[in-house]
Amino acid sequence: MATTDKEVNELIKREYEHGFITEIESDTFEPGLNEDVIARLSAIKKEPEWMLEWRLKAYRRWLEMDEPDWAHVGYPKVDYNSISYYSAPKRKEDMPQSLDEVDPELLKTYEKLGIPLHEREKLAGVAVDAVFDSVSVATTFKEPLAKAGVIFCSISEAVRDYPELVQKYLGTVVPHGDNFFAALNSAVFSDGTFVYVPKGVRCPMELSTYFRINAANTGQFERTLIIAEDSSYVSYLEGCTAPMRDENQLHAAVVELVALDDAQIKYSTVQNWYPGDENGKGGIFNFVTKRGACIGKNSKISWTQVETGSAVTWKYPSCVLRGDNSVGEFYSVALTNNFQQADTGTKMIHLGKNTSSTIISKGISAGKSSNAYRGLVKFGPGAEGARNFTQCDSLLIGDRCGAHTFPYIESKNKSAIVEHEATTSKVSDEQMFLCRQRGIEPEQAVSMIVNGFCKEVFKELPMEFAVEAGKLLEVSLEGSVG
Amino acid sequence: MKSAPTLSAAFLHPAGQSLPEPLLALRKQRGTALVDMPLPTRKTENWKYSSKYLKLTDEIAISLPADRKSGSSLAVPGYKVVFLNGVMMPEASEYPDLSGITIERFSDLDDDTATTLAERMDSTLDNNAVQMARLNSARFEDGLLIRLAADAVLEQPLFIVHEVTADASGSAYPRIFVEAGRNSQITLVEEYISSGSESVMVNTVTELALADGANVTSIRLNTEGENVQHIGATGVRQQRSSRFESHCVGFGGPLRRHDLQVRLEGEGAECKLNGVVVTQGKQHYDNHTTIEHVAAHCNSEETYRNIAADQSHAVFNGRIHIHQDAQKSNADMNNKNLLLSNGAEIDTKPELEIYADDVKCAHGATIGQLDEVSLFYLVSRGIGRREANVLLTMAFINELVEQIPVAQVRETAQARLNQFFDQTFEGA
Numbered sequence: 001m002a003t004t005d006k007e008v009n010e011l012i013k014r015e016y017e018h019g020f021i022t023e024i025e026s027d028t029f030e031p032g033l034n035e036d037v038i039a040r041l042s043a044i045k046k047e048p049e050w051m052l053e054w055r056l057k058a059y060r061r062w063l064e065m066d067e068p069d070w071a072h073v074g075y076p077k078v079d080y081n082s083i084s085y086y087s088a089p090k091r092k093e094d095m096p097q098s099l100d101e102v103d104p105e106l107l108k109t110y111e112k113l114g115i116p117l118h119e120r121e122k123l124a125g126v127a128v129d130a131v132f133d134s135v136s137v138a139t140t141f142k143e144p145l146a147k148a149g150v151i152f153c154s155i156s157e158a159v160r161d162y163p164e165l166v167q168k169y170l171g172t173v174v175p176h177g178d179n180f181f182a183a184l185n186s187a188v189f190s191d192g193t194f195v196y197v198p199k200g201v202r203c204p205m206e207l208s209t210y211f212r213i214n215a216a217n218t219g220q221f222e223r224t225l226i227i228a229e230d231s232s233y234v235s236y237l238e239g240c241t242a243p244m245r246d247e248n249q250l251h252a253a254v255v256e257l258v259a260l261d262d263a264q265i266k267y268s269t270v271q272n273w274y275p276g277d278e279n280g281k282g283g284i285f286n287f288v289t290k291r292g293a294c295i296g297k298n299s300k301i302s303w304t305q306v307e308t309g310s311a312v313t314w315k316y317p318s319c320v321l322r323g324d325n326s327v328g329e330f331y332s333v334a335l336t337n338n339f340q341q342a343d344t345g346t347k348m349i350h351l352g353k354n355t356s357s358t359i360i361s362k363g364i365s366a367g368k369s370s371n372a373y374r375g376l377v378k379f380g381p382g383a384e385g386a387r388n389f390t391q392c393d394s395l396l397i398g399d400r401c402g403a404h405t406f407p408y409i410e411s412k413n414k415s416a417i418v419e420h421e422a423t424t425s426k427v428s429d430e431q432m433f434l435c436r437q438r439g440i441e442p443e444q445a446v447s448m449i450v451n452g453f454c455k456e457v458f459k460e461l462p463m464e465f466a467v468e469a470g471k472l473l474e475v476s477l478e479g480s481v482g
Numbered sequence: 483m484k485s486a487p488t489l490s491a492a493f494l495h496p497a498g499q500s501l502p503e504p505l506l507a508l509r510k511q512r513g514t515a516l517v518d519m520p521l522p523t524r525k526t527e528n529w530k531y532s533s534k535y536l537k538l539t540d541e542i543a544i545s546l547p548a549d550r551k552s553g554s555s556l557a558v559p560g561y562k563v564v565f566l567n568g569v570m571m572p573e574a575s576e577y578p579d580l581s582g583i584t585i586e587r588f589s590d591l592d593d594d595t596a597t598t599l600a601e602r603m604d605s606t607l608d609n610n611a612v613q614m615a616r617l618n619s620a621r622f623e624d625g626l627l628i629r630l631a632a633d634a635v636l637e638q639p640l641f642i643v644h645e646v647t648a649d650a651s652g653s654a655y656p657r658i659f660v661e662a663g664r665n666s667q668i669t670l671v672e673e674y675i676s677s678g679s680e681s682v683m684v685n686t687v688t689e690l691a692l693a694d695g696a697n698v699t700s701i702r703l704n705t706e707g708e709n710v711q712h713i714g715a716t717g718v719r720q721q722r723s724s725r726f727e728s729h730c731v732g733f734g735g736p737l738r739r740h741d742l743q744v745r746l747e748g749e750g751a752e753c754k755l756n757g758v759v760v761t762q763g764k765q766h767y768d769n770h771t772t773i774e775h776v777a778a779h780c781n782s783e784e785t786y787r788n789i790a791a792d793q794s795h796a797v798f799n800g801r802i803h804i805h806q807d808a809q810k811s812n813a814d815m816n817n818k819n820l821l822l823s824n825g826a827e828i829d830t831k832p833e834l835e836i837y838a839d840d841v842k843c844a845h846g847a848t849i850g851q852l853d854e855v856s857l858f859y860l861v862s863r864g865i866g867r868r869e870a871n872v873l874l875t876m877a878f879i880n881e882l883v884e885q886i887p888v889a890q891v892r893e894t895a896q897a898r899l900n901q902f903f904d905q906t907f908e909g910a
């Protein structure tokens with residue numbers, strides 16, 4: 001396999017293509033966190049009093065909490081006082097009134113990232129909210145969405161324009177003191193996306209947010225809140241990139257989903273934060289709390305994620321299945337290479353009758369990375385007739401990586417049925433032989449096999465993302481078989 | 483923040499000074515290490531589901547007296563060793579004097595043997611994972627050292643009966659160490675029973691070291707009473723091509739905890755771990771197993787079944803750890819659970835931790851109830867509902883009960899299971 005080894009080395013050295021830094025002026029807070037910083041942040045955002053109160057409550061709670069250490073990851077302690085909690089591209093006036101007024105440098109950045117920010121690029125048909133460092137810079141397709149009655153804007157705008165909606169739902173799924181990182185986020189969240197789909201509306205297009213960390217020494221703390229009223233439907237995508245820097249940067253987001261009666265939310269993520277270089281230097285710490293509440297009857301929340309980036313990932317998109325007959329789904333592909341570490345999975349909390357959930361998790365570890373699935377399936381005493389199926393498979397590429405599975409299964413209802421399966425394997429010599437025999441290059445063969453391994457998850461992704469995810473996987477992985 | 487509760491100092495006063503000097507020294511040293519040991523809480527990962535059942539009052543800390551003749555009337559054919567309240571009873575025991583097999587109580591050991599033993603004690607267990615069983619090393623008053631020379635074979639099973647007499651509150655700390663030499667063979671049956679009704683604790687540790695090619699079968703049957711908290715740990719280290727088989731059958735109690743840790747350290751070693759747990763009433767049972775694949779080309783197979791009725795609580799945590807150089811490992815873990823009532827709870831966590839790529843590992847876990855369709859099938863053919871329930875429940879575990887290689891244990895287990903069926907499916 002000498003040739004493969006050579007190819008491996010070449011390919012592993014492949015650089016992170018989104019690693020550029022955009023030279024734009026920005027307003028950045030000096031590093032440090034205290035109540036004044038939060039008050040200043042809140043003032044800049046012209047937030048109402050209740051919002052500031054809520055932030056401070058979360059901050060005080062956070063001060064009393066310890067950073068969790070149970071995850072199967074190791075990283076240097078984060079000094080929360082050396083991070084700047086706000087960085088915004090500098091603008092002469094207030095908010096840009098239209099896309100023409102958005103800083104051209106910024107637009108170029110998004111073009112480099114391949115995001116159809118300009119409305120004229122309608123072919124993609126995706127409405128985008130782009131979050132650059134701490135603030136949302138532009139939201140497209142606002143008008144057609146508004147016609148359908150869908151509110152799609154940055155959360156800062158929502159706090160100002162739709163305070164009653166925000167106040168009603170913010171923190172109901174992930175309370176301000178939920179966990180260490182969620183509390184931190186609640187205190188300092190700078191921006192994020194707000195989506196409200198009214199009763200009976202099927203959102204006419206895919207909604208999308210692109211997150212980018214640009215400035216050095218900043219943390220990104222976005223907060224997303226999606227509310228789907230009775231019988232509505234929304235599909236939402238998010239993507240993330242960051243420049244290459246030697247220091248680790250922190251990303252601590254919170255995503256809350258609320259699905260009422262018969263509503264459906266589909267949430268897809270392609271996470272490609274900077275993973276650090278091949279020696280494990282730099283990279284993003286991705287500590288994210290994502291949770292959806294199926295409050296209504298027959299509601300459905302579906303998480304699909306493709307995780308290829310970040311130095312350290314700590315992320316468990318969850319569903320609280322409160323409404324009877326509600327459905328939770330989790331489809332995940334997590335790929336780690338070099339020194340990346342991922343501890344990711346899901347929680348399915350079955351409270352209502354006849355609730356059902358499906359978990360399909362595919363972990364791929366290569367290089368010296370560590371990839372863990374950690375999941376909880378819990379049936380409360382009232383989860384009559386509830387059902388769960390879990391399958392988590394791991395694929396190991398190379399003999400210096402690790403793949404782990406930590407499934408927690410708790411049942412308090414006898415009629416609930418849970419099935420859990422897990423397997424671990426490697427790309428087998430037989431499979432490789434079969435492909436090589438047919439004239440397929442080793443690299444391509446691995447990519448084919450891995451794509452096949454992930455197929456179940458990819459088919460859940462919206463079209464554009466499925467293509468992107470496949471490519472991303474190829475880039476992150478190609479040739480790492482030796 | 484409230485500080486975590488720590489082990490009461492009352493637990494650090496061992497009784498019985500008749501042990502050889504090296505063992506007394508070891509016991510003292512282990513005791514010192516436990517001063518102010520934090521007790522497991524809900525936040526302690528490996529005691530997450532069970533810490534609330536742990537009730538260590540100072541009354542329980544007192545060593546149970548070992549001066550009474552064993553009340554055990556167990557008609558055991560063949561070889562047996564009886565421990566009463568953690569101390570061996572030579573007059574009640576019967577074991578052979580065979581060449582190549584030495585069975586000695588700790589207090590009879592000469593200094594050299596005791597020194598070697600002291601060095602090896604606790605070496606089969608991961609002390610961080612069995613925090614409560616560490617108490618045994620600080621408190622044991624007696625124990626049994628079984629040594630098999632190379633090629634020695636004990637034809638009949640050796641029964642070790644651990645009895646506690648709960649006429650007053652207190653605790654007992656029996657201890658077993660088995661050294662199985664090259665290609666030796668032994669079948670051990672550890673049976674835990676109790677009499678009396680005061681609240682007591684049994685804290686027991688069994689260690690087995692298997693040399694190349696050794697073949698050891700260990701059977702553990704726990705039928706202690708509703709007043710006995712049981713904390714047990716079994717540590718196994720296996721060298722090249724050795725084989726270890728374990729059969730654990732446990733009935734619930736106020737607290738039942740068994741940690742079983744197997745290290746496959748030599749190539750070609752294999753282990754098979756079977757377990758059946760039955761809980762009812764407000765009982766609890768917690769099995770924690772760990773299989774460490776340290777060397778390459780090892781096989782492990784694990785099958786555990788839990789049945790929880792009424793308001794009882796059964797916990798299973800299985801961990802398979804494949805080390806970096808353990809290529810060509812095969813590991814298979816399977817845990818199935820039957821919930822017979824809505825008040826009962828089952829928690830299971832089958833973990834895999836893998837650092838080698840050329841391995842085959844799989845685990846599966848299910849929780850469910852008796853299948854309505856199967857019940858209907860049986861009932862529609864004229865089988866009573868109670869009988870149908872019993873048949874299906876028995877079918878769930880029969881595969882494991884059948885595999886127990888000692889008929890006597892199968893019979894005792896079956897008798898207890900019948901009792902359980904009578905109580906559980908009474909009104910069905």
